Amino acid sequence: VLEPIETVDVPVTFRTEGKGPKYRPQTPGWGFLLGEGSELGEEVAGRAGDDGTYRFRDVPRGTYRLQIDPARQGLYVKGITYGGEPLAGKRLDLRSGPPEALEVTLSAKLAEVHGRATVPAAGADGEDSSDITVILVNEASDAGEVTIAGLAGTDQKGRFQLGTVPPGKYRLFAIEGFDEDQWGKPELAKALAEKSVGLDLKESDKTQVSVTVISAAEWAAAVKRSGG
Numbered sequence: 562v563l564e565p566i567e568t569v570d571v572p573v574t575f576r577t578e579g580k581g582p583k584y585r586p587q588t589p590g591w592g593f594l595l596g597e598g599s600e601l602g603e604e605v606a607g608r609a610g611d612d613g614t615y616r617f618r619d620v621p622r623g624t625y626r627l628q629i630d631p632a633r634q635g636l637y638v639k640g641i642t643y644g645g646e647p648l649a650g651k652r653l654d655l656r657s658g659p660p661e662a663l664e665v666t667l668s669a670k671l672a673e674v675h676g677r678a679t680v681p682a683a684g685a686d687g688e689d690s691s692d693i694t695v696i697l698v699n700e701a702s703d704a705g706e707v708t709i710a711g712l713a714g715t716d717q718k719g720r721f722q723l724g725t726v727p728p729g730k731y732r733l734f735a736i737e738g739f740d741e742d743q744w745g746k747p748e749l750a751k752a753l754a755e756k757s758v759g760l761d762l763k764e765s766d767k768t769q770v771s772v773t774v775i776s777a778a779e780w781a782a783a784v785k786r787s788g789g
Contacts, residue, residue, distance in 0.1 A: 581669025678735035
């Protein structure tokens with residue numbers, strides 16, 4: 562017996578704060594509604610209409626998470642509302658009721674972080690390493706992961722620069738021999754926290770910082786202790 566699947570259309574409005582550039586959704590899909598805990602496991606692309614509006618079309622009833630990354634256009638997502646109410650955690654509940662409108666507010670007031678990663682004199686014979694990666698990480702997510710918000714290499718003098726960083730609270734690490742595939746567990750971030758730098762970035766901040774390099778041996782030992 563085939564039962565019809567009820568779907569809804571969700572209109573989307575983009576608003577850029579201040580004098581930032583108008584957001585232009587990319588083609589194909591500028592974002593996705595990702596199914597969470599539903600039998601369908603839907604992944605729905607947002608599309609532009611002939612009238613210049615945007616919407617998610619024919620979305621099956623369920624719960625979803627909105628995915629949108631405007632960083633390539635020099636913007637960050639400052640806020641999202643659904644039916645005029647803030648959308649917590651970018652989670653959208655479409656299981657019942659008439660569909661409401663999504664409004665995405667963006668801003669071009671990104672922060673910048675630059676500075677120098679320094680190697681302790683006792684390590685590496687006082688010389689800078691060419692295999693140092695600087696990472697800027699968010700606080701642990703709902704899933705318990707510490708996600709990377711920005712990543713950069715260093716030059717021969719240990720200098721680095723991270724641009725287009727959304728405002729927020731972060732920790733900055735400089736790691737020799739860093740392997741991104743091994744990052745993510747809160748236990749690993751805590752094990753390395755002593756040599757990290759906490760940052761509270763505001764809109765349009767230009768922050769200069771010095772961070773001590775975590776050696777390859779320290780990195781490997783911390784990965785091992787955290788079960789990596």
